[in-house]
Amino acid sequence: xxxxSLTFLLFFIAVFLIYWFLLKNTTRGQNIFLLLASYxxxxxxxxxxxxxxxxxxxxxxxxxxxxxxxxSEKQGYWLTFVGVALGVGTLLYFKYFNFFIESFASLFNAVxxxxxxxxxNIIMPLGISFFTFRLLSYIIDIYRGKGQPTDDIIxxxxxxxxxxxxxxxxxxxxxxxxxxxxxxxxxxDQAVDGCRQILWGLFKKLVVxxxxxxxxxxxWGDIAHQNGSxxxxxxxxxxxxxxxxxxxxxxxxxxxxxxxxxxxxxxFKTPFFAxxxxxxxxxxxxxxxxxxxxxxxxxxxxxFRDWDNWGMILAIIINMVLVGLWHGANWTFAAxxxxxxLLFVPLILSGSFxxxxxxxxxxxxxxxxKDFGRMVLTFTLVTIGLxxxxxxxxxxAWEVGCAICSRTLLSVPYMLFAQDMAFMAIGILVMMTVxxxxxxxxxxLVLNRMTSRVLxxxxxxxxxxxxxxxxxxxxxxxxxxx
Numbered sequence: 001x002x003x004x005s006l007t008f009l010l011f012f013i014a015v016f017l018i019y020w021f022l023l024k025n026t027t028r029g030q031n032i033f034l035l036l037a038s039y040x041x042x043x044x045x046x047x048x049x050x051x052x053x054x055x056x057x058x059x060x061x062x063x064x065x066x067x068x069x070x071x072s073e074k075q076g077y078w079l080t081f082v083g084v085a086l087g088v089g090t091l092l093y094f095k096y097f098n099f100f101i102e103s104f105a106s107l108f109n110a111v112x113x114x115x116x117x118x119x120x121n122i123i124m125p126l127g128i129s130f131f132t133f134r135l136l137s138y139i140i141d142i143y144r145g146k147g148q149p150t151d152d153i154i155x156x157x158x159x160x161x162x163x164x165x166x167x168x169x170x171x172x173x174x175x176x177x178x179x180x181x182x183x184x185x186x187x188x189d190q191a192v193d194g195c196r197q198i199l200w201g202l203f204k205k206l207v208v209x210x211x212x213x214x215x216x217x218x219x220w221g222d223i224a225h226q227n228g229s230x231x232x233x234x235x236x237x238x239x240x241x242x243x244x245x246x247x248x249x250x251x252x253x254x255x256x257x258x259x260x261x262x263x264x265x266x267x268f269k270t271p272f273f274a275x276x277x278x279x280x281x282x283x284x285x286x287x288x289x290x291x292x293x294x295x296x297x298x299x300x301x302x303x304f305r306d307w308d309n310w311g312m313i314l315a316i317i318i319n320m321v322l323v324g325l326w327h328g329a330n331w332t333f334a335a336x337x338x339x340x341x342l343l344f345v346p347l348i349l350s351g352s353f354x355x356x357x358x359x360x361x362x363x364x365x366x367x368x369x370k371d372f373g374r375m376v377l378t379f380t381l382v383t384i385g386l387x388x389x390x391x392x393x394x395x396x397a398w399e400v401g402c403a404i405c406s407r408t409l410l411s412v413p414y415m416l417f418a419q420d421m422a423f424m425a426i427g428i429l430v431m432m433t434v435x436x437x438x439x440x441x442x443x444x445l446v447l448n449r450m451t452s453r454v455l456x457x458x459x460x461x462x463x464x465x466x467x468x469x470x471x472x473x474x475x476x477x478x479x480x481x482x
Contacts, residue, residue, distance in 0.1 A: 003198075003201075003205075003249065003252040003256070004202060004252075011040075012259075015034075016260065018033060019033060019260055020186050020260075027181070027183050027184065031152075031154045031158050031180055034158050034163075035154055035158045037163060038158060038162055038166065039054070039161060041163035042126070042127070042161060042166055042167075045126050045167065046125055049125035049126070049128075052090075052125055053131065053161060054157075056131070056132075056160075057135075057156065057160045057161070058153075059086065060160075061149075064139050064142050064150075066079050067079045067080055067142045076143055077143070079139075080139055080140065080142075080143040083136070084136060084140070087132050087136045088136075090132060091132055095129070095328070126167055127168070130166060130167070130168065130171055131160050131161065131166055133171050133288075134159065134160050134172065134174075136295070137171075137174060137291065138174045140295060141173070150177050155177050155180040155181050156177060159174070159177045162176075164253040164254075164256040164257050165253050165264060169253070169267060169285075169287055170254070170286075171265070171288060184262075185261070187261070190258050190259075191259050194254075194258030195255065196255070196443070196445035196446070197252070197254055197258065197443045197445065198252050198256065198259075199445060199460065199463060200434075200463075201251030201252035201255060202248070203248075203463045203467055204245075204247060204431055205245055205249065205252075206470065207430075207466050207470055208241070208248075208424075208427040209240075211420070211424045211470060212237045212240050212244070212424060213245075214416065214424075215234060215237055215416055216238045216390075219231065219233075220234065223399060223400055224399070226403065227403065227409075227411040227413070228403045228405070228406050228410075228411065229408065229409055229410065229411050229412065229413040230411075230414040231400050232409065233414075235383050235384075235390075235400075238383075239379065239383045242386060242389075243268075243271065244431060246268075246285070250268055251443055254443075265287050266286055266287075267285060268283065268284065268285070269283040270283060270436075270439045271283035272375070272379055273375055273435075273439060274357075274378050275357040275374040275375060275378065276374065277343040277344060277382075278352075279356070279357050279378070280378055288323065292322060292323060293319070300318055303315075309348050312348050312353070313344070316344045316348065317341035318341075319341070320337040320338065320340045320344070321337035321338050322337065323337050323340070324336040324338070324340070325337060327389070330392075331393070331394050332388050332391050332397060333388075333389070335388050335394060335397070340385055387400050423470055427466070431444075445459070447459070
């Protein structure tokens with residue numbers, strides 16, 4: 001049940017009507033209904049793994065209470081350790097078990113030991129990375145004294161399984177439980193803003209991401225016969241596809257949350273306008289980056305602080321490798337994370353890692369030449385890294401890299417039909433122009449300061465027409481696989 005489907009539309013209309021009209025006077029009733037709706041939503045996608053979600057929720061609920069009630073620091077530490085081990089162990093089993101088995105088999109075969117290791121073909125539950133991180137942050141924050149366990153198991157269960165976010169985020173922190181416990185009243189302005197954000201997310205997903213996917217999938221489906229110019233063009237389009245697909249999902253999730261009275265954490269902040277790789281990761285998949293910063297990078301940085309800059313470099317490389325591996329069990333993801341970790345090294349050695357860059361514009365409202373060059377350089381570095389991310393194997397990524405660096409880079413790239421290429425270019429241009437003009441707003445369609453109602457509705461109509469014209473692919477979101 002994906003957001004850009006008729007099934008989800010019918011599901012959400014039913015949820016919206018029952019939630020606001022039949023249960024508007026009872027917060028607990030709304031939460032019970034949201035929990036049941038979230039379980040139905042998750043079960044519709046992966047009903048066999050629904051018991052895992054419920055059992056994990058119960059275990060961590062009572063574990064949080066046990067940590068808070070621990071009689072000693074040592075007892076609290078070991079209870080937290082058990083919780084982290086359970087969470088990480090669940091991820092390792094469902095997400096990486098097959099990978100480890102296959103890797104060991106390949107290693108043994110490489111040294112002449114013909115291993116016949118059985119792969120159990122463990123099925124990975126949808127959204128496991130997202131709800132596991134919510135569970136882990138809950139018990140870690142309790143242990144650190146940054147939060148108290150909730151007595152409301154319904155609110156806790158809804159926080160873990162909240163249907164707009166469970167499959168692909170954003171990864172809200174335990175403070176979200178406070179929103180669930182507070183009385184909610186329908187806000188017309190918030191609902192309108194939510195609809196605008198959903199519209200903007202649909203545009204990015206259906207018009208930009210899915211159109212780029214047509215070209216990217218054709219090229220990657222036959223990389224051995226592609227020239228360098230085609231491969232680099234596909235790499236550039238994949239950068240736009242990845243951003244439009246994932247940020248489009250996040251916009252829709254946040255918009256759906258607004259329609260039922262919640263403020264979901266922002267997940268993207270115009271990352272293609274970043275001035276360096278550190279700035280990029282402050283803007284890209286913000287909830288994952290901030291989660292790993294708080295629970296992995298900062299503790300490691302403190303542990304390695306006696307090593308000065310080299311300790312920070314080691315901490316950031318470990319952190320970024322984990323970012324890569326979070327996406328899946330493949331050496332390409334580990335290489336992707338290592339690549340990004342190494343990109344931080346010049347910033348750390350120059351002392352500019354922690355400094356937040358401020359974009360400067362000229363009289364026309366465009367970035368000054370220096371900052372534009374930094375934006376292009378950052379985009380180029382990110383695009384190179386995404387070749388590793390998209391490749392099915394390290395050897396495939398190497399093959400693409402060699403082809404790009406060959407003489408065929410000067411060849412004419414493969415093109416789709418002129419109409420398709422024009423529509424794809426228009427979609428990207430519209431997305432980037434709107435996001436530049438709205439870079440200081442929550443999303444691309446915050447139009448409260450636009451006094452002309454005619455112009456506002458003209459924008460909506462144009463976007464809807466583009467969605468209806470080309471937005472019929474029904475492709476699943478890329479991050480569903482993570």
